[in-house]
Amino acid sequence: MVDSERLTTLAGAVHLMDALRGLLPALCVLVAVLVLLLARARLHAVAWLGLCLLLVGSFCLLATTAAPVVASRLFDTHPDAAASTTATLDGLTAGLVTQSAVLAGLGLAMLIVGITAGIVISHGDGRRHVDGYV
Amino acid sequence: MRVIVTSMGLIRSFLLAIALLAFLVLALVANVGVWSLTTLVDSQAFAATTSRIIARPEVRSLLADRLAVRLTELVVPVSGRVPTVVRAPLGLPRAATSDDVRVALAEVIEATLARPGIVAIQQGALEELHRAVLELIEGRDDAGAQDPDIVLDLDAVVSAVAEQLDPGSTGFLGQVVPSAWGRSPWWTRSG
Numbered sequence: 456m457v458d459s460e461r462l463t464t465l466a467g468a469v470h471l472m473d474a475l476r477g478l479l480p481a482l483c484v485l486v487a488v489l490v491l492l493l494a495r496a497r498l499h500a501v502a503w504l505g506l507c508l509l510l511v512g513s514f515c516l517l518a519t520t521a522a523p524v525v526a527s528r529l530f531d532t533h534p535d536a537a538a539s540t541t542a543t544l545d546g547l548t549a550g551l552v553t554q555s556a557v558l559a560g561l562g563l564a565m566l567i568v569g570i571t572a573g574i575v576i577s578h579g580d581g582r583r584h585v586d587g588y589v
Numbered sequence: 590m591r592v593i594v595t596s597m598g599l600i601r602s603f604l605l606a607i608a609l610l611a612f613l614v615l616a617l618v619a620n621v622g623v624w625s626l627t628t629l630v631d632s633q634a635f636a637a638t639t640s641r642i643i644a645r646p647e648v649r650s651l652l653a654d655r656l657a658v659r660l661t662e663l664v665v666p667v668s669g670r671v672p673t674v675v676r677a678p679l680g681l682p683r684a685a686t687s688d689d690v691r692v693a694l695a696e697v698i699e700a701t702l703a704r705p706g707i708v709a710i711q712q713g714a715l716e717e718l719h720r721a722v723l724e725l726i727e728g729r730d731d732a733g734a735q736d737p738d739i740v741l742d743l744d745a746v747v748s749a750v751a752e753q754l755d756p757g758s759t760g761f762l763g764q765v766v767p768s769a770w771g772r773s774p775w776w777t778r779s780g
Contacts, residue, residue, distance in 0.1 A: 479619035486612045493605045503609055511616040539651040546642035551624040558620055 498576065502569025505562045512559025519548040519555065636715035649702045650695075657695035661687050694750075701750045 487504055494500030523544040527537035628638055642648055664675050665687040676685050679693040 475622060479615060479622045483612065483615045483619050486608055486615055490605060490608045490612060493601055493608060495601075500605075504612065507609060507613045508616060511613065511620055514617065515620055536651060538647040542645040542647040543642050546645060546648075547628065547638060550628045550638075551621070554620060554624055558616070 496573065498569050498573040500569075502566050502573065505565025505567075505569055508562025509559050509566055510562070512555045512557075512562055515551060515555035516559060519552050522548060632716045632719045635719045636713075639715045643702065649699055653695045653699035653702060656698050657691045660694050660698075661691040665690055698750050 490504060491497055491500050494503075523541040526544055527540045627634055629635055643652060665671055669687055671681065671685045671687065671690055675681075675690060676683070679685075679690065679697070681689050681693060
């Protein structure tokens with residue numbers, strides 16, 4: 456038996472996500488493009504976007520890792536029930552862990568590319584500047 | 590002129606900061622949203638995920654315990670005397686108590702839930718449960734409005750347990766469950 460009051464609250468949020476299914480990722484891409492358009496240095500903007508993705512991925516990873524421990528302490532004191540809660544949340548959030556890890560990896564790659572390319576290009580500009588004087 | 594250029598630069602930087610902040614929030618919500626969509630909202634994905642969860646020994650053990658408690662309430666009379674029809678298939682002695690029945694039933698249910706064939710039955714029941722939850726949320730379920738609880742239909746699991754306890758016949762659980770599941774106890778129905 457599942458208490459429908461709690462379930463409705465939880466599932467209400469899920470249902471909202473369902474309503475926004477394609478909209479959120481599309482909006483994300485749109486804002487990222489806006490950031491790239493507004494930025495003077497595009498590569499720095501790529502690095503900033505990467506940092507954002509890295510933060511989001513890391514936060515979700517941390518939250519999903521900590522959730523079973525926190526939930527088992529909050530809801531059940533019986534060891535069997537705690538183990539069951541931990542196993543349930545582990546299984547349920549396995550997809551989110553993978554997804555967040557991919558997001559964090561992508562963010563890290565963007566961050567490294569943004570910073571490295573920024574340094575290389577500015578170094579090249581510097582050399583051209585010096586050559587111009589010579 | 591320089592003041593205008595500086596102001597434009599400031600506005601641009603401010604807009605950039607706002608856009609980055611919006612991206613951060615949107616990425617967080619989108620990440621959780623996509624996960625919930627692929628794991629929780631779709632009935633088949635939900636059933637597959639939940640089946641994997643039930644397959645875990647800790648969860649299976651807890652589910653077996655809960656189901657055993659409910660079944661014991663159904664098959665053992667309030668007087669506490671365990672009928673022979675219940676004791677015999679479980680291999681319990683004459684002096685067995687309802688606690689013995691519960692423990693024995695929990696072991697059998699746990700073994701049944703571990704059988705590979707039961708996964709398909711569970712998935713069907715879980716998909717039904719998921720649809721019921723969605724219907725309740727969308728306000729399409731009239732029965733749900735009257736009955737505030739949602740019940741995971743495990744009749745098929747109980748039938749499998751009955752078959753395992755007493756192969757070849759309907760078994761003591763087969764006679765009372767699912768017909769008596771959640772209604773009056775079997776002895777009042779048969780007697």
